[in-house]
Amino acid sequence: MKPRLDRATRVIPRLYGRALALYPAEFREEYAAEMVEFFGEDCRRAALRRGWSGLVLQSLLTLADLACSAPRVHLEIAFQDLRFAVRMLVREPGFALAAILTLALGIGANSTIFTLVHRILLTPLAFPEPGRLVLLFEKSPRGLDRASVSPPDFLDYRSRAASITSLAAYYEDGANLTAPGEPEHLTASFVTPAFFDVLLGSGPQPGPSSVVLSHAFWQRRFHGDPAIIGRRLRLDGRDCTVGAVLPESFHFGSRDTALWLLMPDAYMASPRAARFLSVIARLRPGTGLSQARAEFDALAASLAGAYPASNRGWGAALVPLQEQTVGDVRRALLVLMGAVGFILLIACANIGNLLLARTARRQSEIGIRLSLGACPIRIVRQLLTESVLIAFLGASAGLGLSFSALQLLRLLRPAALPRLDDVAIDARVIAFTLALALFAGVAGTLAPVLRLSRGDLRRAIQGRRLRGALIVVEVALSVVLLIGAGLLIRTFVHLRGLDPGFNPANATAFTIDLPRAGRAAFLESAVTRLQSPPGAAAGMISTLPLSGGEGYNRFGFTIDPREPVNGDNHRFYARWITPGYFAGMAIPLLQGRDFTARDRAGAPPVVIIDSALARRYFLNENPIGRFLRLSYDRGTPREVVGVAGEVRLVAMDREPAPQIYIPMFQEPQASSASLVVRGAPPQAVIAELRRLDAVLPVYDIRPVTDLVSADIAPRRFNMLLLGLLAALALVLAATGVYGVVSCMAGERRGEIGIRMALGARPPEILLLVLRQGMAHVLAGIVLGTAAAFLLSGALTGLLFGVQPIDPPTFLAVALLTAIAASLACLAPALRASSLDPAQILKDSRA
């Protein structure tokens, strides 16, 4: 053989030896030397027979062999590890169950909240290029920055704005469907022609006599009739046909909007000061939000210059649709995301503790395997396989939990969560969960594994200090969560304790659509009839308190003759009521009289003010007999005839604002009203109304208590969820404390035996174990309280009537945690103190 060829037959096998690094270490240790020799032999034979070409061919074949066999050997060893791991778990079912359950809870909580965050905050809305959709509001000079838009302003913005491709207005209202079938009151949206084009790019077009139905309404009312297009409907006394049905995925505006109608042209002729339209726009491609905002600011300023009477001081606000849809939920969800992150960390710490304790129990097994020559990497790999297996089992159980939790949420339909229909576990959530599981598995084994790899077996197995530190962290994390939950609970209790200004108990609210003809007469006879049963109280109001829509009925007033008619108005909320409303709601009449049937059209105009207004504007005077001019009717003087108690109108967490009540008999303009009846069964009320008008739509019947509970429902939901998570954290942390203290007490068994033999009494042993456990717990409480001091500011927007740093909450949580943890320590301490020293010493000698 030529010398160069000969050298090659020696160099190539050496290179092959390097390439064997692709095989698992365990396999390499066993076979690498033989494999190199094997290949060397092959090379020599090939070179002898065919020279260079033989050597090259042989090398290529062997390379292919390596590429095929290395992954296979890896897989085989992984399966072998997995089989071993399964056997180990089956052998210790208690450990397996505890670990899997802990992780399932941690991962389940995480994937549930992640699903919500992902769907509600991160997933774009289901419209083409949703990032370009913005809502247009007007900003009032009084600081209301999301006010509706007036039709003339809308027309001006639409014709002049260059930063948008299209602009459409809509106005949500009711519509009465009277044929085909039973009469029904529906939520309807009146839209300008471009509405669906703005949202969908191109879409159905409601016409002067054709309507667009929602998918849900089409399914419910028409059972998904495929021949629906062109069907005739009778809506608000007019005939129209069904022009289109929207796809199921279309969600915009109110959840129960059943149909979309073309906005009547008459709307556009409204005065410039009548702001009632919602407006949606699509930004021109490539136009940034700030650019568009600058343009709308300039347009608003020019409108203010051109129409000072209606627009002075008014601005324009563009808000991305996503931001508006998600709204206040954002902060709550982010807080919950943080909370479940904590839970996962606690779960990981628990798993870490369980694994450390288990490694300690397997001390002799691992020792024997090491002394028999098992390579440490092999053992690390085995331990990692076991914990990753636990993590994946935990993740599967966690996904199951999360699936059930989301089903439950969909059933409960909390008002606090928008876009809940879209929420489902999808591939990304599963990917997130698996990533969490891997993290939990690796993080849980990391501590013992790192030490094993450093070959520091003894410390790895004991890990006592590490276990103590894990307890401190667990307790601290759960203290932070408990304090957060405590603050939300205090907020809720505070809100529940607030007086709404009316007594919601035993009263029922109905919404009725008032007949067009003879409305005043209808109102009068309805109220008189409903009030006639002994003990019954009944009255109507244009809009009930705490039921939203407060932007619409805010006007200005002046006090006559103290202030000039066109002077700067004071703001008030206007409510039109019939006699009997105060009695129905049990709102106290503090001074003067209620409205009567005599306060009707043609009689001298009168009003009743509430105590918030009286206090602010008639501090030391008697308001009765004074006159007010209201801005919406060019200032006819109206006499104040009564003062009613103040009511929380906008929300329970907003102070009562000045209100003026106007007799509905005098101004029966509203097309619908809410009826409140106290002391009569709802069926009797409906029957009575039907006697007056057989086709009168009566709907939205609910106890008045619903107003209050619906208003605080989002807070109750946040409180319940965070409370649940905090309780979970406490249970996990207490389990962790129990596990570690049991383990530490077990390790000190010999020492305890000696102490007892030397005369220590059981209470002293009890204290010894308790002290060791509680030292870590107390450190955790201190650390957690300090962290809560720094973190509770994140809750600011979710709190009401409670400061983020609330000493009673902090103290109560510290106490609760200390009690829970000492109970967790007590069981192992009692066990240790009841040991028999003779038995221990005998065991240790054996």
Add this chain to the structure above:
Amino acid sequence: MPQEPLLPAVFHIMLALADGERHGYGIKREVEFRTAGVISLGPGTLYGTLRRMLAEGLIEESADDERRRFYRLTDLGRRVAAAEAERLANLVSVARAKALLS
């Protein structure tokens, strides 16, 4: 005995060990010789398969000289190999009955 056919590499190794113990390279040479060079086991395939066969108890290590290990069939291995041979023989007789083989 096996219902599933054995992997070709496994059966060839068994055949090579049927008449006595051999080391890794010896197995390769025997297989090459018997198949006239049609089948040539690479080192990765050979040792990967040997490792699996050891774990399954089909073969065992015999004498361990300084440099290389020798392998031989266990009783189980021999029975598995015989069953596989019988399975193949049955197939061949069917093929012959259908006049696929002359």
